[in-house]
Amino acid sequence: MVTGPAPVVKMSSIVKYFLDTGANKHIDFELYPGEICALLGENGAGKTTLMNILFGYYSCDEGEIFIRGEKVLPSAPRDAIARGIGMIQQHFALVPSQSVLENIVIGTGKGLFLDLKSAREKLLHLEKRFGLHVDPDAKVWTLSVGEAQKVEILKALFRDVDILIMDEPTAVLAPAETAELFKTLRMLVQEGRSVVFISHKLNEVMAISDRVVVLRNGRVVAEKNTAQTHARELANLMVGRDVLERIEKKPIPPGQPVLDIRNINALNDKQLKALKHISFVVREHEVLGLAGVSGNGQRELVEILFGMRRPTEGEVRVLGALLEMGHPESAIRLEMGRIPEDRMGTGLMMDLTVEENLILEHHGSPRFCRWGLMNTGEIRRFSEALIRAYGIKTAGGDAVTKSLSGGNLQKVMVARELAGAPKVVVASQPTRGLDVGAMEYIHQRLLEERERGAAVLLLSEDLDEIFALSDRIAVIYEGELMGESPAREASREQIGLWMTGVRT
Numbered sequence: 001m002v003t004g005p006a007p008v009v010k011m012s013s014i015v016k017y018f019l020d021t022g023a024n025k026h027i028d029f030e031l032y033p034g035e036i037c038a039l040l041g042e043n044g045a046g047k048t049t050l051m052n053i054l055f056g057y058y059s060c061d062e063g064e065i066f067i068r069g070e071k072v073l074p075s076a077p078r079d080a081i082a083r084g085i086g087m088i089q090q091h092f093a094l095v096p097s098q099s100v101l102e103n104i105v106i107g108t109g110k111g112l113f114l115d116l117k118s119a120r121e122k123l124l125h126l127e128k129r130f131g132l133h134v135d136p137d138a139k140v141w142t143l144s145v146g147e148a149q150k151v152e153i154l155k156a157l158f159r160d161v162d163i164l165i166m167d168e169p170t171a172v173l174a175p176a177e178t179a180e181l182f183k184t185l186r187m188l189v190q191e192g193r194s195v196v197f198i199s200h201k202l203n204e205v206m207a208i209s210d211r212v213v214v215l216r217n218g219r220v221v222a223e224k225n226t227a228q229t230h231a232r233e234l235a236n237l238m239v240g241r242d243v244l245e246r247i248e249k250k251p252i253p254p255g256q257p258v259l260d261i262r263n264i265n266a267l268n269d270k271q272l273k274a275l276k277h278i279s280f281v282v283r284e285h286e287v288l289g290l291a292g293v294s295g296n297g298q299r300e301l302v303e304i305l306f307g308m309r310r311p312t313e314g315e316v317r318v319l320g321a322l323l324e325m326g327h328p329e330s331a332i333r334l335e336m337g338r339i340p341e342d343r344m345g346t347g348l349m350m351d352l353t354v355e356e357n358l359i360l361e362h363h364g365s366p367r368f369c370r371w372g373l374m375n376t377g378e379i380r381r382f383s384e385a386l387i388r389a390y391g392i393k394t395a396g397g398d399a400v401t402k403s404l405s406g407g408n409l410q411k412v413m414v415a416r417e418l419a420g421a422p423k424v425v426v427a428s429q430p431t432r433g434l435d436v437g438a439m440e441y442i443h444q445r446l447l448e449e450r451e452r453g454a455a456v457l458l459l460s461e462d463l464d465e466i467f468a469l470s471d472r473i474a475v476i477y478e479g480e481l482m483g484e485s486p487a488r489e490a491s492r493e494q495i496g497l498w499m500t501g502v503r504t
Contacts, residue, residue: 005033008068008163008194009054015062016049018403021395023049024060025218031163036185036195038205038226040238041215042435043407044393047198050215051165055087056080067163078107086161088152088169096141100134104155119158126157131180142269144295153181162193168406168432169197170204177293182208200435202231203464214238239437247443247468250451254471255284256319258455259424264314266300274300275311276479282424282455287446289458289470289487293499297479298459299341302428305457306338307331308346318424332361337422337454339414341429347413348401355383355397358416386415391441407434414442418449425449428459443469463492477501 009031016024024046031037039047052058054065056074065072067083074080080087094103105119120136127133132150140148149169156164170178185195185208199205205212206226214222214237222237259282268274274297282288292298303309305316307328316323324330331338340346348357359368359379368375368382383397390411394404401412414430427446431439446469450456460466466473467487474484475498482498 006069007032007066010066011050011054011063012066013063014050014053014060014065016046016053016058016060019395022218024053026063027215027218027220029213029220031194031196033194034189034192035210036189036197036208038197038199038209038212039215040199040202040205040212040234042238042437043411044405045215045238045435046218047215048167048405051087051167051196051198054080055085055165081107081159081161084162085165086156086159086163087165087167088156089167092148092152094140094148094151097139099137099139100143100151100154101136103140103151104158108159123154123158126154130154130157130184131177138270144299147295149294157184163196164188164193165196165198167198168200170199170201178204200439201462202234202436205234206231216240235436238435241437247440247447249447249469252285252451254286255453257281257283258319259426259457260317260320261305262315262317264301264304264311264316266297266304266309266311268300274479275304278314278476278479278481280474280481280484282457284453284455285450286471287450287456287458287469289460289466289473290476291460291463291466291473291495291499292476294461296476298428298476300479301476302340302426302459305331305336305426306340306346335420335423337417337420337425337427337449339417339425339427339430341432341459343406343409343413348409350400350402352401353398354387354392354394354401354404354412355379357401357412358383358386358397358419360416362420382419386419390415391438407438410434411438411442414445418445421452422449422454425454425456426459427456429461430458431462431465439465463495466495467492475499 007030011027011029014024014027027046027050029050041047049058053060054074056077056079059075072083101116101120101123104123105114105116123136132154134147134150140151153169170181189195197209209226212224212226212229212234213220214234216238262279264275264278266275278301280288300309304311304325307323307326307330310326318334318336321334323334344350349360359382363369368379380397387394387397392411392415393408401409425446430446431442434442446456458466458469470487472484473487473490473495475482475495477499478501482503485494
């Protein structure tokens with residue numbers, strides 16, 4: 001354990017309940033100057049709740065908090081910010097209608113007016129220094145999820161915090177971007193700053209952290225110096241059982257083409273070209289992994305496949321049947337399972353219950369609705385079965401969906417889309433923000449869909465996921481397909497070059 005300097009953060013016997021659910025149960029946590037402490041645990045283990053208490057989003061029911069030796073009780077984020085604490089949330093705290101620059105300077109002015117010129121110069125300097133490039137004048141609603149994550153990181157850096165909490169900061173970054181972020185974090189700790197790093201990517205935890213604290217079911221179950229542990233031990237500590245190191249993928253020859261995408265061209269929300277002559281097929285018993293840095297056309301492609309965006313040219317067919325562009329119900333009729341990257345914005349209706357979200361696309365089917373009345377018994381049986389099968393941590397099917405943790409929101413969405421045995425599965429970042437146990441389960445489910453005969457299109461910025469699941473790998477860059485390779489013949493170096501726009 002770290003000894004010597006006094007901790008900059010000391011949280012003693014922290015207790016937090018939500019109704020009858022204990023999120024934090026007498027947790028002790030310390031953060032020291034100049035260290036990166038990784039906070040690990042399954043979805044719902046209490047990591048984000050603990051950090052939300054430190055940042056002033058929540059108040060604790062019991063316990064004490066000390067910042068640099070002074071006892072404090074943060075009652076709002078402004079209190080934490082005033083003490084040099086910044087937090088990058090897993091779900092973004094940005095104003096969609098405002099520009100990137102406006103979002104970053106919110107709350108930093110000391111008078112009636114903001115010096116936007118100086119703020120722009122500082123922002124551009126930060127972007128260049130840390131390799132996090134985003135258009136300062138772009139409206140946040142036009143950004144991809146990955147670009148929005150960069151804005152959150154820049155917003156924290158702009159405030160020059162010395163205690164930085166990062167909740168899944170690399171979930172939407174490409175390997176090169178993650179490497180640049182890690183350089184940034186190392187620079188920060190060399191200056192004596194401290195970082196809490198919440199992540200489910202154990203290879204990243206091993207690479208960047210000095211110390212690891214593991215939570216399970218709201219309690220601290222282990223604390224390790226990173227140099228004295230390994231990823232497999234941490235994975236087992238998180239879930240309380242042995243976790244598979246590799247997912248077994250059965251060799252199955254692909255069948256007939258199922259998803260046929262022909263010459264798709266499309267504009268983005270800025271009316272600029274987002275997709276340029278995209279054509280490919282995905283066959284039965286096949287996973288096509290589409291890799292690429294966020295913001296290179298993936299969102300527009302997924303929206304077209306989901307019936308949410310009309311291309312300027314091209315067509316999509318499922319087993320020969322034409323997808324009606326701009327009509328989500330057409331994708332449902334063609335039996336497409338759709339897992340969008342933005343679970344809160346487009347994947348789920350947050351104010352509905354869990355069971356209502358689980359039947360959302362089929363609530364009018366004879367199974368769930370008869371003579372205009374909802375079959376509540378069947379809905380309850382269906383939802384409870386999915387909750388058990390996917391390990392969704394919730395107070396019950398009648399719990400409001402927005403009460404769930406980020407990982408459990410993802411599980412609800414994946415459970416709904418795979419429950420109907422779709423012919424095509426379009427999975428965009430299907431395990432983003434999930435713990436290792438949940439990732440293992442969803443990877444297995446996607447491979448089961450492949451074995452069943454579905455055509456699976458996997459869009460992911462996680463190369464480990466792409467290589468683990470894919471039969472073929474393609475790369476998209478600035479709206480164009482850069483190349484394609486059978487997964488068994490692909491190299492990370494080659495895929496990485498394609499992701500940066502280098503053709504070979």
